[in-house]
Amino acid sequence: MTTALPESTYAVLGLVDKLPRSSGYDLVGVAGRSFAHFWPISQTLLYRELNRLADLGWVHATRVEQERSPSKWIYETTRPGREALTDWLADPAAAKGTVRSGFLLHFFFAERMRPEQVRSLLDDYRVVLTAQIDEFSELVEKLATMSTPGARTGRLSALHGLRTAQARLQWIVDVETELTL
């Protein structure tokens, strides 16, 4: 049994499968606008994963010459690649992740902060959350008009983020009322 590949490899593999014949540059843009919300990866990493996938034979790279832009590589999944993708999707143990909330780490040590610093921290968090709510709301509405199968999961993923942010915003309200007793 070969050593397990990182989740990001499958993230890129899935993206190539979803958008065949896209360039790395295109995929960087799409990744940033789609799964970056719950699985952010850097441009460098995405390119490296594309090369790894090509080495594995899971994607096939084709050079495309362009007239009004520099030449590029485009990618599409191979049969083994699609098999690897569905195997990974079928594996429940593969659904690993990490959560690291800088906000909560600060808040956890709030006793060491002055009251106005705590208020400021909560305010900043509220700004972040409201921005998320706007972003996700827009995304949900936009994807609701599309009828492709990919749009549905995209919309529901965005809804997940929306509901999460809304619950946390309500949490801020409750915390503020408790702290100003």
Place this chain on the structure above:
Amino acid sequence: MTTALPESTYAVLGLVDKLPRSSGYDLVGVAGRSFAHFWPISQTLLYRELNRLADLGWVHATRVEQERSPSKWIYETTRPGREALTDWLADPAAAKGTVRSGFLLHFFFAERMRPEQVRSLLDDYRVVLTAQIDEFSELVEKLATMSTPGARTGRLSALHGLRTAQARLQWIVDVETELTL
């Protein structure tokens, strides 16, 4: 200006400040039961950060001989250490974090899954969330009875997790009803 230290360094610094004269072993246990929910760190990393903090002069290490247990090091923050901690707490830009949801990454590619696999994925997620809800509920109740200043932030942090998990559980219900139309 020195290069920025990782957040985990301050996480450990804050913990030493909160629980002075604890051993590394003790802190591993406390970290696992407290901020691991939103900032998990491994035992190895915690020990490494303790040594780094000692090198920085931010904590002071004392050797303690014990009769009924092996000898140990205990730690307490120094004046510069407490200053570094409050500086970090006052810095709003320091509240960085990362989110990586293995569940959503899978769900995002749900079009490639068979219907029963999607159901299974959602079921697994529900199990995780209900376990979180139980855990956080218990923590909230337990900390509600305590009156120390640290218990309040701990309780509210747990409440944050509780509300988040509840919202996501409701999201699952909505997704399931939509998918079985």
Place this chain on the structure above:
DNA sequence: GTTATCATGTAAAGCGTTACATGATTGT
């Protein structure tokens, strides 16, 4: 001429993980 977009990488650095090592003491 300079900025913006397209397009793909290299290099350096470090955070964080898992697996393993070591050894004392206590309880069964």
Place this chain on the structure above:
DNA sequence: ACAATCATGTAACGCTTTACATGATAAC
């Protein structure tokens, strides 16, 4: 004897990031 708890590390590995490099075309 053996397992559990206390206690602290080492070693190896690699994911991931930031900063930088390169160069083409297009627009202003």
